[in-house]
Amino acid sequence: MSLDVPEVDEVDVIIDPEMFNEVYLSLLENTSATVILFGGSSSGKSSFFAQQVVIDIVNGGRNYLICRATANTIFTSIRNEIVKAIKSFGLEDEFTIPKSDFTITCSNGHQILFAGLDDVEKLKSITPAKGVITDIGIEEATEIIRDDLKQLEKRLRGGAENVTKRITLLFNPILQNHWIYEEYFKTIGWKDDQTEYKSAELYILKTTYKDNKFLTAQDISKLENERDKYYYDVYTLGNWGVLGNIIFSNWKVAQ
Numbered sequence: 001m002s003l004d005v006p007e008v009d010e011v012d013v014i015i016d017p018e019m020f021n022e023v024y025l026s027l028l029e030n031t032s033a034t035v036i037l038f039g040g041s042s043s044g045k046s047s048f049f050a051q052q053v054v055i056d057i058v059n060g061g062r063n064y065l066i067c068r069a070t071a072n073t074i075f076t077s078i079r080n081e082i083v084k085a086i087k088s089f090g091l092e093d094e095f096t097i098p099k100s101d102f103t104i105t106c107s108n109g110h111q112i113l114f115a116g117l118d119d120v121e122k123l124k125s126i127t128p129a130k131g132v133i134t135d136i137g138i139e140e141a142t143e144i145i146r147d148d149l150k151q152l153e154k155r156l157r158g159g160a161e162n163v164t165k166r167i168t169l170l171f172n173p174i175l176q177n178h179w180i181y182e183e184y185f186k187t188i189g190w191k192d193d194q195t196e197y198k199s200a201e202l203y204i205l206k207t208t209y210k211d212n213k214f215l216t217a218q219d220i221s222k223l224e225n226e227r228d229k230y231y232y233d234v235y236t237l238g239n240w241g242v243l244g245n246i247i248f249s250n251w252k253v254a255q
Contacts, residue, residue, distance in 0.1 A: 011058040011094050011108055019088060023211040024048040028055065032203035035168040036184060039238030040208035042219055045170050049137060050081035054089060056135065057106045061163050063128035064112045064135045065155060069143035071116025074102070078139045079114055105129070117144055120151045134163050141169035146179045176240040185240070192239045208238040 017025065021044045027035070037045040056062040066082075068074050082104065086095050096105045102114040109130035115123060127133070133155050138144060149167075156165045169180065181190075184204065188197055197204040209215055209223045226232040234241040 011060075011091070011106065013055065013058050013089055013091060015055065015089075020051065021048060021207075021212055021214070023205070023207055024052075027203075027205070028052060030203055031164045031166075032199065032201060033164070033166060034184075034202050035166060036180075036202070036204045037168065037170045037207070038173050038204070039206045039211075040223070041172060041235040042209045042212055042215055042223060043207035043238065044212035044214065045207055046078060046081050046139065047085070047214075049139075049168060049170055050078065050085040051088075053082055053112060053135075053137065054085045054091065057110050057112060058091065058094065058108065060108050060110060061131070062134045063110050063131055064137060065115060065123075065126060065133045065152075066112060066137040066139065067115050067117055067144075067152065068139050069117050069148075071102075071114075071118055073140075074114045074116060078137070079104075082112060117148045120148060123151055123155060126155065135166050135168070137168045137170070139170050141171040142174050142178055142180060146183070172234055173238065173240040174234060176242050181240055192237075206238055209236065 024037075024044070027037075027048070037049060039045065053064050053066070057064065066074075066078055068077065083097060086092060086097070086104075094107045104112040111128045111130070113126055113128060113133070115126060117123075136152050136155060138149070138152070153167065156167070171180070173181070175181075184202065188202075188204075190197065190204070195206045209220060223236045226236050230241055230243060233239045
C-alpha cells in the first residue's frame with residue numbers, strides 16, 4: 001500500500017515549556033551522536049523522550065526506530081508514552097496510530113517504527129516510508145546485549161546528510177559490571193555524584209525523582225522510604241548498582 005506523502009514537511013505545534021521537566025529541555029537542541037538518559041525510577045526520562053520523538057517527527061526530516069529487548073513489552077511501555085505525548089500536544093489529527101501496529105505515521109510522512117530485539121535479523125528489513133532512519137531509541141537498554149546495539153547501529157547508515165543521526169539509551173543503572181557501564185561510563189571516569197557529561201559524540205544525563213515535578217507526594221514517599229539498600233541506591237538515588245558484596249556477605253563452608 002502506497003503512502004500519500006504531503007509536500008509540506010513540517011507540522012505546526014506549540015511547545016509550552018511548562019509541559020517539560022526543566023532538566024531535559026536542553027536536550028531538544030542536543031546534537032551528540034549517542035545520548036544516555038539514565039538514573040532513578042520515576043525521573044521522567046521516558047516521558048521526555050516520548051515528547052522529543054513527537055517534536056522531531058512533526059518538525060520533519062527525522063524517522064525513529066524505537067526498540068526493547070522483547071516486542072511484547074513495547075505496547076505497554078514506550079509506545080503508550082508516545083501516544084500520550086501526541087495527545088498532550090493536541091496532535092491526534094496529525095498522526096495515524098493503528099491500535100495493533102508497530103508503526104505511527106505523521107501527516108508529513110515521517111514515522112515512528114517499533115521493534116523488539118527478539119529477532120535482530122528482522123531489523124534488516126525495517127525502513128520508513130519517507131527518508132531513512134535517523135534516530136534509534138532503546139528503552140530499558142540494560143536488557144539488551146552489546147551485539148544488539150551493533151546491529152542497530154547499522155540501521156543508521158546512508159542518506160540524511162544534513163541530519164545528525166543519534167542513538168538514545170534509556171535505563172536504570174542496575175549493575176556496575178554491565179557492558180554499558182564498561183563501554184560508556186568507565187572510559188570517562190564517571191562518578192556517582194556526577195549528573196552530566198557532554199561531548200560531540202556522547203551526552204550522558206543522570207536524573208532522579210527530584211527532577212520530576214509531576215510526581216505526587218505518595219510517589220515521592222515510596223522512593224524516599226525504600227529500605228533495601230540496593231533498590232535505594234539504584235532506583236531512588238540513580239547510582240550504578242553493586243550487588244556482589246550483598247550476595248556473598250553471609251555464607252560459610254559446610255563441614
